[in-house]
Amino acid sequence: MASSAGTVNRVLRLAGPALLPAIAYGAYKGNATGAIESFFTGPGRTSRIIALVVVLFNWKSLPMAWTVRVWSAMVSHFLFRRFHTHTPDKLFHPVITSTHVSLLEVDYNLHKSNSTYFADLDVSRxxxxxxxxxxxxxxxxxxxxxxLVVDPSSSTSEPARGKFGVMLGAVHCSFRREIAPYQAYETWSRVLGWDRKWMYIVTHFVEKGAVRPRSWDAGSFGATRKTDGEPQEWERKIFATAVSKYVFKIGRLTVHPVVVIGESGLLPERPGGWVAVEDGAAQPAGLVTGGELPxxxxxxxxxxxxxxxRRKGEEFVRHFASLDGLHSRFDGGEDGALGRFGLG
Incomplete structure (x- = not known):
């Protein structure tokens, strides 16, 4: 993810200043105003306008739309919002994105198809x-x-080399309520926890506008809850909940999640640090010391x-992580198979 964003960053810095005048000049020479006027007033305008409306309301399902949605998220934060900082108390705060169910996401039950939730998860994460x-x-x-990360095979503590990337390891999604065609909704994603390899992220699909945070972090804006009031039954507002796990890599070397979190200024000082070594392997200090927290x-x-x-999230991710063992249950059809079918 980060390596891709870095490439886009460099390309835009070099090509951006030259592209904008070129686009403006091309629009001028190509008589863009006349073309737009002809589109809305010329013969066949009704069909064109209807087609335009259909495209606008269903753009997220068009070819390459997923790529645009994911890359725009990375570019907007790595390039245009580079100077934001957060304190450790913001580590578990969610980010909120808004979208809607497009026509091509609707299945034969006339609601959002279960398979399409994963594209929204990519964008939110x-x-x-x-x-x-x-x-x-x-x-x-x-x-x-x-x-920051030393090559373990180096005898001189040389830094690990290779492209930095963020890879998705697994996703589990639990569906609670259906989402109707063209219904608007929000995705709320936040850090759930981490272990010595994976960072776990939880995402809730929520009714749009039904839930408002008590406050917004610096640099963000939006409506907030007017009063604290009584505890709400937020579960009634949730359509689905998903858990994803990410791994950070430099080349083929796995980077401990606390390195990323710490370098982002999101870990408070801790006696003995956040990483301990047990049996030659690095893992979160909390997993080593155990016991009750002060x-x-x-x-x-x-x-x-x-x-x-982190420990609250660990209660859930422990079961999620154990599902990796299901790979061993594949037997290659040792006792036979039902058949092979087309149109898969």
């Missing part, structure tokens, strides 16, 4: 990681200079509150 961990991803993308100070966000939130 891209916004979260590109925004929250922009500084960490940028530092690791230049690891040869920053030397009581956290409610007036400040310290390492105990961060670890407490």
């Amino acid at each position: 891209s916004h979260l990681v590109s925004h929250l961990f922009a500084r960490g991803c940028r530092a690791l993308a230049h690891n040869a200079t920053t030397k 009581e956290a100070n409610p007036s400040e966000w310290d390492w105990r509150r961060t670890e407490e939130e």
Whole structure:
């Protein structure tokens, strides 16, 4: 993800200033105004306008639309929002994106097809990681200079080399309610937790406008809850909930998630650090020390509150992570197969 964004960043910096005048001149020479007027007033205008409306309301299902949605998320945060910073108390805050069910996402039950949720997850996760961990991803993308991750095979502590990337390892989605054609909804994605290899992200599909946060972080805007009021039954507003896991890589080397989180300024100081080594393997210190956490100070966000939130997520991701063992249950049709069918 980060390596792709870095390439786009460099291309836009070099080509952007030249492309804008070229586009403007081309529109002028090509009489763009006349073409637009002819489109809306010339013969056959009704069919063209109807076709335009259909395209506008269903653009997210057009060819290459997924690529545009995902890349625009990465480019907007890595290129145009490069200077944002967040404090550790924002680590578990969600990012919210809005979209709707397009016509081509509707199945024969006349609601959003289950398979289309995963495209929305790609977009939502891209916004979260590109925004929250922009500084960490940028530092690791230049690891040869920053030397954050050392090549374990090097006897002289040389930095690990290779392209930095963020890879998706697995997704689980639990469906609760259907979403009707053209109905608007929001995706709320946040960090759920992490272990020595994976970062886990939870995403909720929520009715648009039904839930408002108590506040917005710096640089964001939108409506908020007017009063705290009584605890709401938010589950009634949820269409589906998904858990995804990401792994960070430099070449073929796995990067511990706390490196990315820490370099993004999102980890408070912790006695002994956030990573411990047990049996030669690095893992979160919380998994090594175990036991009860010291009581956290409610007036400040310290390492105990961060670890407490991580452990809350761990209760769910432990079961999710165990599903990797299902790969071993594939037997290659040892006892036979039902058949081979077309139009798959």
